Amino acid sequence: MNCRAIRHLGDLTEAANHDQVWAYLDEATPTDQEPVAALIQEALDEQQRGDRLPFAIVDLTTGKAVGSISYIDISPIHHSLEIGWAWLTPSYWRTGAIREASHLLMRHAFNDLGAIRVAFKTDSRNTRSQQAIKGLGATEEGTFRNHRILRDGHVRHSIYYSVTTEDWPTVSRKLDADRTARGAPALG
DSSP: OOHHHHHHHHHHHHHHOOGGGGTTSSSOOOOSHHHHHHHHHHHHHHHHHTSEEEEEEEETTTTEEEEEEEEEEEEGGGTEEEEEEEEEOGGGTTTTHHHHHHHHHHHIIIIISOOSEEEEEEETTOHHHHHHHHHTTOEEEEEEEEEEEOTTSOEEEEEEEEEETTTHHHHHHHHHHHHHHHOOOOBO
């Protein structure tokens, strides 16, 4: 594990130790550093293969990592990617932290990486995430029924959303206006 990832290990262990964070992710609630270190190492291994680019969500006022978000399903040939593997400690829910992180990643994807499509997906049971994704300005595309079998045996349906390059100017203006109106959280 690299030095930057180790720097966030303690904070992410504390942030992740809540059952409700993992309710719709296919991982057990990590209760100590070992499983969190394994999740970080898995993300770094996927980064090495070009399959993922993980980020810690850091509260800049405290310097503490409070969650994580990633670029996944990266397709350079099709100029598309997905923003996913997003999770946040419950005390930061409804603060705009995930919204700000997603906005930053979309801006980078469209403005710097030349993306033509940024996708999101969530478990069909996760209404909180569905509302958050819609609040980003993403368009619901449909449901992949029986998409995955989770470790507990539940058959997950995944709802897909996207923002396209044609949508981005309008979405970006709205997110910038919302950010200004509410005062952006201090995140990096």
